[in-house]
Amino acid sequence: MARFLHDEKLHQTVFKQESPFFSDPARQDGDYKGKLRPFCVPTGHAEENLIPDARQAALEYFAAKNIRWHDGQDGKPSNHLCDSQVCDVNFLFAFANRPEALAALLRPFFPELRRAVPIEDDQFVTFEQYGQGWSTGRAGSSASAPRNCSAPCWRSRQPTCRVGLGI
Numbered sequence: 001m002a003r004f005l006h007d008e009k010l011h012q013t014v015f016k017q018e019s020p021f022f023s024d025p026a027r028q029d030g031d032y033k034g035k036l037r038p039f040c041v042p043t044g045h046a047e048e049n050l051i052p053d054a055r056q057a058a059l060e061y062f063a064a065k066n067i068r069w070h071d072g073q074d075g076k077p078s079n080h081l082c083d084s085q086v087c088d089v090n091f092l093f094a095f096a097n098r099p100e101a102l103a104a105l106l107r108p109f110f111p112e113l114r115r116a117v118p119i120e121d122d123q124f125v126t127f128e129q130y131g132q133g134w135s136t137g138r139a140g141s142s143a144s145a146p147r148n149c150s151a152p153c154w155r156s157r158q159p160t161c162r163v164g165l166g167i
Helices: 002-018 043-049 055-064 084-095 099-106
Strands: 030-032 035-037 113-116 125-127 150-156 162-164
Touching (some): 055 084
Antiparallel strands (some): 125 150
């Protein structure tokens, strides 16, 4: 993992400079845990760590659900370009209201998947949620546990089976 993260920081540094998705001010090194780092955007531009197509909706969703961004400040996501929570949102948020696309994405890995089913508020992907009837798999966890995983959900070909995937 250490080698992967090291290499990914280098990739993200180049991506930040070359991608059209970042404003010029966001291309500057960002302060992360007290040190300027080239693989981070300045904290004042942390929302630019979210893909443009999902940025506003994701910020509104997290605010409405009172979800804390990992290492985020002022209701914005982490400014670290390798942040796993931001990666989840960037990859999965587009599928929140697209059950057919979500099922098509997951079916190669889960051939028993019949269809995606809503998890929360008619959304097919949720973030930082276990929800009622979900288990964290951790001792002492419960449905009232803090929101702390991303989860698409689907029905398998078995009519009574509902499966959630925590990421």
